[in-house]
Amino acid sequence: MGGPRGRYSEEELAKALTHVREGDSYAHVARTSPIPLRTLFAKAKAARVSEEGDSMVQVVVKPTRRGPKPALPAFMEADLVEWIAAMQRVGLPQGRAGILRKANELYQLLGAYRTRSVGKSHLPSGWYYRFRDRHPLLTTKMVQPISRVRNTITGHGVWTMTKLVIEHKLTAARFFNMDETSFMPAKKTKTVVAIKGSTNVWSHESKANFHMTVCAAVSAAGTALPPLIIVPGVRILKTDLAAATIERTCVTGASKGFSNSGLFKLWIDFFVTELSVRQIAKPVVLLVDNSSTHIDLDTVTKCIEGGILLVTLPANATHLFQPLDVAVFRPFKAKVREALHDKVTLTADGSISKADAIAIACAAFSETIIERPQNAVSGFSGVGLYPPNSEKVLKRLKHFASGGVKGDVGTAGWLKRRVVIQAEAHAEVLTLPPEPQRTPKRQRATVDIAGRLVTKEMLAHEP
Known part of the structure; x- marks a missing residue:
């Protein structure tokens, strides 16, 4: 017996009609296929047959949509x-x-x-x-806001990096990416389970009343250097500094907790020291974004003296080619967000001190960056930087082209x-x-008709 109404595909219908055309009985086909007997009769009757040469081709009429x-x-x-x-x-x-x-x-x-x-x-x-x-x-997708300039970049800086990797025969351990990120994750609404009929569902949040920056550096081999943490102010409590749980973590101060060119020069000195401690051969490539804090004459001179090939990403291209942005910072931010939620859940205290922020940042950094080197490796490999892969680079350049629509x-x-x-x-x-055509005035030829009868034939005798 055929299956329930409508539960068959067009391929199954075509196959059943083929069996009928080849001589099988309608009852037998209905028993051995999901097509109901009455439907089989109706479809066979509606099918049209056209002749192409010596063969007969059966054209199956597609089922129409039910309802209005x-x-x-x-x-x-x-x-x-x-x-x-x-x-x-x-x-x-x-x-x-x-x-x-x-x-x-x-x-x-x-x-x-x-x-x-x-x-x-x-x-x-x-x-x-x-x-x-x-x-x-059609489907539902989350929209990623992106400015026009971030969608019209070129790959000149990427080709420069590829050239350096090939010319200097760099290994993965000698290719580094450095970038800064904010400690506090961006606020996001989330879906929760609530009592039906609730009109206002809200939640406590943990929030620091200061800005803190975390600087990270990873290599294409997955090696992560200790972080640099930038807090606001010029002095810090010893208890705050003791909250740094990662060995050789550096803490410094800036006027508002943001990085600047002076701090980047200090970090370059720290980077050179770490290369020596880890016995990494020079030269090394250091990939940074196109921020003005990373580019000045003193910084370039310091990098040359330290055996560092400083390369900047193409302008507005960090979302495409920076391994830290592509594969590393997201799990770090997720871990920080989880730790902040756990803190407010356990203590009902939404305030975050500098010691709390440093401890949470170090714990998240250790768990998601130091202990998961594959994230950094995947970041370099995924964007085509190491191993150099021009196909992946071109694919990333076209990542936002056509809004992600495939096909035509x-x-x-x-x-x-x-x-x-x-x-x-x-x-x-x-x-x-159109404008009216204005023709020049012409002198008009006239005939005196006053007191006389004039015919056309008389024109020949008029002066």
Whole structure:
């Protein structure tokens, strides 16, 4: 006996109809396939046969959608999908509200051609969800805000690094990346389980009343140097300094807890010392971002004297090519966020002292960076820096191109920019009539008709 209604694929239907065409009985095919007997009769009757040469090709009529027709015709929904993909390609992905607004504009254009005799004045939210179900190509994604300049970078700095790695035959242990990050993670809302009907669900949060910067450096081999922690002020309590649990961790002060060019020079001295302690051969490549705190004549001179090849990333490209940003800092921030949540849960105290911040930062640094060298290795490898991989570099350069849309969806020829449409409207619709043609006055030849009768034949005798 056939399966429940509608629970079969087009391939199974085509296979069943093929068996019927080859001589099997309808009852036998219905028993051995998920196609119900009555459906099999109906589909076989609806199938059309066309002749191609000496062979007979059976054309199966695809099953139609049950229920009332959608408010928008299929071709209009397909155009809407193209528009959604095109907006994603240009960096303006649409949400539910934007899609509904555009769909309602199309719905109003239908007028007398609507698919329902008694239609609604506008498309409700339910239409949107059914539209999503009808087009599985569409899905929900988190949007990553990105500025225009960060989406138009070039790979000149990356090729410079690749050249240095090859020319100096650098090993993974001699290729380092250094960057700074804030101790406090960015605030994020999260979904929790609450009592149904709750109107205001809130939570305590741990927050420091100061800014603290954590500087990290890792190699392509996974080696992590002790962190540099920058706190605000010029003096620090001994108990705060004692909270640093990682050996040789450096703590320093700045006016507001941010890094500056002077502190970066001090870190270069620390970096040279660490290279000597770990007996790492020179020269080494040090990859930093394009911040002004990393680039000045004194810093470059200090790097040359220390056997360091200082290379900066292309401007606005840290999100694409900096291993620390790509693969290391995210688990570090997640661990810090978890520790802050545990603190407020256990103590009900949302305040964070410098000692607390230093202890939490060191614990998270040790667990996610020092004890997990594979994160750094994956960061260098994933962006194509080490081992050098031009294919991965080019892929990263195109990472945000076309908004991440794959294939050719959203590239239909009828899609036009608003400026182009405006120009066409100026040229074809909003036009003025031509200026009147003004011809020069000509001297007119006249005939005196006063007191006389004149005929055309008399013109030959007029002067």
